[in-house]
Amino acid sequence: MRFSTLKDIVEICQVESLTIAELMIAEQAKETGESPEEIVNQMTAYYQVMKEAVSKGLESNTSSRSGLVGGDGRKVNELITSFEPSVGVWAAKAMAYALAVSEVNASMGRIVATPTAGSCGIIPGVFVSAQERFGWEDEKLVHGLFSSGAIGYVIANNSFISGAEGGCQAEVGSAIGMAAGALVELRGGTPEQAVHAVGLALKNTLGLICDPVAGLVEVPCIVRNGLGAVNALAAADMALAGVRSVIPSDEVIGVMLEVGSKMPGEHRETALGGLAQTPTGRKLTEQIKATKSPS
Amino acid sequence: MRFKDVFSIIGPVMVGPSSSHTAGAVRIGRVARQLLGCMPEQAIITFYGSFAETYSGHGTDLAIIGGLLDFDTDDERIQNAFTEAEQSGLHFELRQSTLMSPHPNFVEITASVGGRDITVSGASIGGGNIKIHSINSFAVSCTGYYPTLVITHDDQVGILASITRAVSSAGLNIGFMNVDRKERNGSAMTVIECDKRPGDEVLETLSLLPHISRVSVIDLN
Numbered sequence: 216m217r218f219s220t221l222k223d224i225v226e227i228c229q230v231e232s233l234t235i236a237e238l239m240i241a242e243q244a245k246e247t248g249e250s251p252e253e254i255v256n257q258m259t260a261y262y263q264v265m266k267e268a269v270s271k272g273l274e275s276n277t278s279s280r281s282g283l284v285g286g287d288g289r290k291v292n293e294l295i296t297s298f299e300p301s302v303g304v305w306a307a308k309a310m311a312y313a314l315a316v317s318e319v320n321a322s323m324g325r326i327v328a329t330p331t332a333g334s335c336g337i338i339p340g341v342f343v344s345a346q347e348r349f350g351w352e353d354e355k356l357v358h359g360l361f362s363s364g365a366i367g368y369v370i371a372n373n374s375f376i377s378g379a380e381g382g383c384q385a386e387v388g389s390a391i392g393m394a395a396g397a398l399v400e401l402r403g404g405t406p407e408q409a410v411h412a413v414g415l416a417l418k419n420t421l422g423l424i425c426d427p428v429a430g431l432v433e434v435p436c437i438v439r440n441g442l443g444a445v446n447a448l449a450a451a452d453m454a455l456a457g458v459r460s461v462i463p464s465d466e467v468i469g470v471m472l473e474v475g476s477k478m479p480g481e482h483r484e485t486a487l488g489g490l491a492q493t494p495t496g497r498k499l500t501e502q503i504k505a506t507k508s509p510s
Numbered sequence: 511m512r513f514k515d516v517f518s519i520i521g522p523v524m525v526g527p528s529s530s531h532t533a534g535a536v537r538i539g540r541v542a543r544q545l546l547g548c549m550p551e552q553a554i555i556t557f558y559g560s561f562a563e564t565y566s567g568h569g570t571d572l573a574i575i576g577g578l579l580d581f582d583t584d585d586e587r588i589q590n591a592f593t594e595a596e597q598s599g600l601h602f603e604l605r606q607s608t609l610m611s612p613h614p615n616f617v618e619i620t621a622s623v624g625g626r627d628i629t630v631s632g633a634s635i636g637g638g639n640i641k642i643h644s645i646n647s648f649a650v651s652c653t654g655y656y657p658t659l660v661i662t663h664d665d666q667v668g669i670l671a672s673i674t675r676a677v678s679s680a681g682l683n684i685g686f687m688n689v690d691r692k693e694r695n696g697s698a699m700t701v702i703e704c705d706k707r708p709g710d711e712v713l714e715t716l717s718l719l720p721h722i723s724r725v726s727v728i729d730l731n
Binding site for chain 1: 511512513514515516517518519520521522523524525526527529530532533559560563564568569584586588589614635636637705706
């Protein structure tokens with residue numbers, strides 16, 4: 216890839232009059248030796264899986280294997296028809312869809328890791344609701360996934376994307392930044408604005424620990440996906456309004472590496488700290504262990 | 511760069527719940543299966559770190575078995591991998607280790623068939639991406655992003671030249687390569703990540719070269 220930082224992305228896009236998505240497609244084609252069409256086709260197939268996961272999460276039973284969670288995406292989606300959501304209808308939709316996809320994941324259903332399975336609800340939540348809202352064609356959203364991918368590529372290679380390595384900031388935080396940046400571009404913002412959205416979003420997940428109850432990608436992960444989708448919309452709006460990340464986004468990514476590296480092991484997906492070790496967290500862990508058939 | 515391309519960030523398509531604990535685990539299992547070259551009869555799977563703590567809830571055990579059955583990350587049969595294994599004649603044993611490991615999500619798999627076995631250890635580094643750390647006690651470093659040649663051979667003068675000559679004659683570009691040996695003039699392993707899948711012809715050429723004992727291909731695509 217010709218870029219390793221978000222600054223590189225902005226510079227190349229400005230000099231060559233490219234969108235982030237166009238740059239990513241060209242670089243991916245060079246990396247794999249495939250044609251841009253083949254690459255776009257693969258991403259189109261991924262987007263279909265995301266849309267199917269939204270539908271499945273809203274329509275079918277999404278009880279997780281542990282029985283801890285399920286059905287919350289549907290609850291939020293149904294409430295919208297009879298109640299004025301405090302965050303507004305469209306943010307509530309994004310939230311419902313993100314919850315739905317994350318629940319499909321917890322039930323061992325089919326999803327796309329974006330960038331991980333633990334954070335797989337945020338991008339589909341933002342993208343599918345935006346598509347409904349603005350009447351965009353699939354092709355536009357597929358391009359948006361390449362913008363998200365370029366941003367995620369920079370984050371992953373300069374910091375981390377897994378909760379085990381860097382806490383939940385690395386998973387849900389990365390996904391929020393990826394969704395926010397892509398949404399800026401989808402709505403006509405410049406690459407520079409998109410990159411500011413990444414910084415604005417990431418700054419507000421710094422220090423977020425990975426503390427899954429019983430170590431499962433359920434509590435608090437699913438709810439963090441729902442709220443993450445709303446954060447992504449907010450960060451995108453700020454960037455489109457011209458709000459800048461005063462600390463450059465690449466430096467924020469560097470801080471995520473610093474904070475994640477200093478996080479104690481208890482707060483990095485081990486289920487030895489945080490919500491997992493609250494009295495209720497411990498009780499649920501015991502219940503799950505006791506009821507689970509030995510495998 | 512640890513992450514090579516856009517689809518290592520957006521993707522893989524997978525069955526949940528965890529890209530590290532499920533998708534990455536499927537891939538490590540598949541690497542073991544492909545190195546063995548056929549359906550194993552026995553497998554011993556040892557989980558370390560977070561894998562050892564949470565494998566059951568995440569279906570990491572199902573995922574590794576699914577990989578040993580050569581399922582891809584989005585194969586919905588992973589949920590029923592134990593039943594599928596039984597039907598395929600694959601017996602397995604799951605172990606948890608409290609020893610330190612090179613990565614929080616780490617597993618070692620020994621798969622065997624008819625007196626032959628292969629031992630693979632690897633880490634699941636996030637987003638379904640993996641890093642293989644060792645194969646049959648040789649230190650290796652490969653990711654499964656690319657079709658990968660794994661060649662066991664004697665540590666001899668000129669052997670690498672003959673391997674790379676055969677690979678280049680087949681029109682294959684070498685992206686990454688590493689070599690490890692047990693001892694001087696002992697046995698060695700060369701791992702070559704190629705830009706496209708090696709054809710049968712080059713595999714045959716390689717396996718006929720002197721001092722080469724085994725040639726395998728990992729291809730997770």
